[in-house]
Amino acid sequence: MSLKHALLGILTVKPMTGYELKQFFDSSVQHFWNAELSQIYPTLKTLEEQGWVDKSVEVQDSRPNKKIYALTDGGRDEFARWVRQPMPATDMRDPFMIKVFFGAELPIEDMLILLRRQMEEEQKILAFSETVLREKIRGGSHALHSPRQGLFWTLTLEMANAYRRAYIEWCDRSMHLLEESMLEGGATAIEKRLSDGEPELRVV
Template sequence: MSLKYALLGFLNYADMTGYELKQHFDSSIQHFWNAKLSQIYPALSQMEKDGLLVMEVEYQEQRPNRKVYKITAAGRQELKRWVGTTMELQSVREAFLVQVFFMAQLDRESALGVMRHQLEQYRKRLENYHLFKKSFSEVVPAEVFKEDAVFWELTLDAGIKYGTAAVEWVEEAIEKIKGMERVKGGLEVSHDG
């Protein structure tokens, strides 16, 4: 469960409400970890019970009160412990590869259709990473965040590396599928006359 640590990580920079935390998820770590508000709110309550956070209500008129969470010393310690922990490799979960594994079920053209659609999606995602990286390089981070920004950018680089690998893999896969002997679902065309 990285959600808890992501919340601690953001609250280590500033006190925030659940709503604001969600915005940080969406604008920074969204490409490798995301969470819905319906998961964030109960998580914050639980972490408060566990003494990792304290909550203070900011009263508002005509709107729900803001519940501002603040990280405690115990929370800071738990965050620091976790970022320094070496962990087992988590297992990969890639539904698309399950699809590919059983794709011999499909005729050639349908298979190519699915692969090309995936290629388009991978390309768009990669392009977004590149745009993000560009805007990232243009903004010089404040002195206090210089150190942090190096690591933030590393996670973006990971996205670009994986994204590039994904695009290249599908491109090669498409060529291999095109080159398959036409046994099922197509004519066996002779090219020597």
């Protein structure tokens, strides 16, 4: 479970309530991670049981009491241990690729429509992070507690954007290839070009 460690990580910034942790997620890492309150609250409880966070209660009237969670030394150690530990590469899991894989089951025109739609979805998301999110970082949001952290935040944003860009380019290229295959009346020529090692196919 990475959520545990994501929470520990956020708590290195400062002690927070579950509600505030959710806000932190939404305002800073939502481009590569997300969590619902219904998942955060129980996780905080297990974190407390493991001794990685301490809970203190701030009494409120006319509202549920605030439960503020702070990292313990053990929690800080656990996070440091986890961060350093290498992990296997994330494997891709994209249901859209199932549709593409069985693309031969439908007319090329329909496949082109699918690809265009998917590309537009990706473009919307990319446009969002190119503008709104970048501004947030540049403006130095509350989530930042040091300039160095801003650099790492930017790197994660860059990764998300690199992914979207690769996706969009792939959609574009696939659409062109399919259009060509309609004109040429067969997939053989394209297949040959793809597997013969065009520049795009080299290992970086």
